[in-house]
Amino acid sequence: NAGVTQTPKFRVLKTGQSMTLLCAQDMNHEYMYWYRQDPGMGLRLIHYSVGEGTTAKGEVPDGYNVSRLKKQNFLLGLESAAPSQTSVYFCASSYLADNEQFFGPGTRLTVL
Amino acid sequence: AQKITQTQPGMFVQEKEAVTLDCTYDTSDPSYGLFWYKQPSSGEMIFLIYQGSYDQQNATEGRYSLNFQKARKSANLVISASQLGDSAMYFCAMIPGRDSSYKLIFGSGTRLLVRP
Numbered sequence: 001n002a003g004v005t006q007t008p009k010f011r012v013l014k015t016g017q018s019m020t021l022l023c024a025q026d027m028n029h030e031y032m033y034w035y036r037q038d039p040g041m042g043l044r045l046i047h048y049s050v051g052e053g054t055t056a057k058g059e060v061p062d063g064y065n066v067s068r069l070k071k072q073n074f075l076l077g078l079e080s081a082a083p084s085q086t087s088v089y090f091c092a093s094s095y096l097a098d099n100e101q102f103f104g105p106g107t108r109l110t111v112l
Numbered sequence: 113a114q115k116i117t118q119t120q121p122g123m124f125v126q127e128k129e130a131v132t133l134d135c136t137y138d139t140s141d142p143s144y145g146l147f148w149y150k151q152p153s154s155g156e157m158i159f160l161i162y163q164g165s166y167d168q169q170n171a172t173e174g175r176y177s178l179n180f181q182k183a184r185k186s187a188n189l190v191i192s193a194s195q196l197g198d199s200a201m202y203f204c205a206m207i208p209g210r211d212s213s214y215k216l217i218f219g220s221g222t223r224l225l226v227r228p
Contacts, residue, residue, distance in 0.1 A: 006191025033215070042116070042203050043157075058215055090157060092216075097162075098145045098207050101216060103157035 002026055006091050006104035013081045013111045018073055019108050021076040023091030032067060032074040032095045033058070033101060036087040043090060049099070079112045114139045114208045114221035125194045125209040132179070133189040133202050141209030143169045147216065148178065151201040160202075163187060164170050185197045191224075 004025045013019055023032065032050050035043035045058030049064040055066045063075045063085060074093075078085060088108050094099040115138045134175045139144065139163035145223040148160040163171045171178040178186040191198055201223050 035216075040220065042205070042220055043216070044218070045215040048215065084117055088155070092157075100147060100159045102151075102159065106155050106157075 004091055006089075006107050008107060009105065010108050011079075011110070013109065015082060017081050017109060018077070018079050019081065019109075020078075021089055021109075022089075023074045023076070023093075023104055025074075025093040025102070026072060026093075027093060027095070027102065028071070029095050029102075030071070030095035031097060031101075032068065033062070033092040033094075034074065034076045035092065036060065036085075037090060037106075038065035038087050046076065054063055058111050060100045081109075083111045085109065088110045091100075097102055114141075114206070116204050116206050116217050116218055118204055118219035118222050120222045121220070122223045122225070123199075124227055127196060127226055127228050128193055130190060131194055131224065133204075133224065135187045135189065135219060136202030137185050137187060137204075137206050139206065140207040143209055145207045146178070146180070147207070148176070148187075148189045149203045149205060150198075151203065152197075153200070157203075161189070167179075169195045174202070194226045196226050196228060199224060203212045209218070 033048040034046040049068040052071040091104040094101045117136045144165045146163045150158045160174045175192045177190045200223045203221045204219045
């Protein structure tokens with residue numbers, strides 16, 4: 001039982017490049033989330049999903065897209081990376097909307 | 113506005129002593145959930161404890177307890193018998209309301225350092 005996993009763990013991009021972050025969970029959770037964490041701040045929600053095939057915008061969605069084609073996977077895409085997207089990205093999942101969320105180990109992304 | 117405030121950017125505690133980390137929240141929803149997470153230097157987010165707004169008793173999980181004062185809108189985390197491994201960032205968070213966007217609203221965190 002791996003919980004929530006994220007790939008890659010680290011990535012360096014140049015401005016304008018694209019990439020996809022993969023989140024996978026093996027707990028059969030309906031709800032999945034993508035957050036970003038910037039220095040000195042708590043986490044902010046980028047996008048979330050309440051079930052397979054659904055996605056919705058969070059607090060800071062601009063510049064990101066997501067897809068949830070399979071229940072266990074939640075993908076975060078950056079189409080044209082910008083230095084402002086340098087951050088640590090966390091994926092999380094939960095069984096119900098108001099349950100505790102279980103987090104992945106994070107992806108540290110640097111955009112030059 | 114829905115907001116979590118943690119006013120202590122950093123705290124020290126002596127090993128084996130108890131420590132209280134402050135958290136106040138702001139929401140107009142009558143139903144909400146409050147959470148505490150620990151983030152050690154390795155970076156992962158570890159769930160510690162949960163308190164529902166309708167829970168009559170304060171939540172406890174081992175050495176962690178949540179001092180929930182609804183009228184004051186505070187949800188302080190109490191760690192008893194501090195251990196060196198408790199040194200980490202601690203985040204208070206809230207899910208406001210049953211019809212919200214399900215997002216966890218985080219505070220800015222408190223860095224706790226346990227001294228031997």
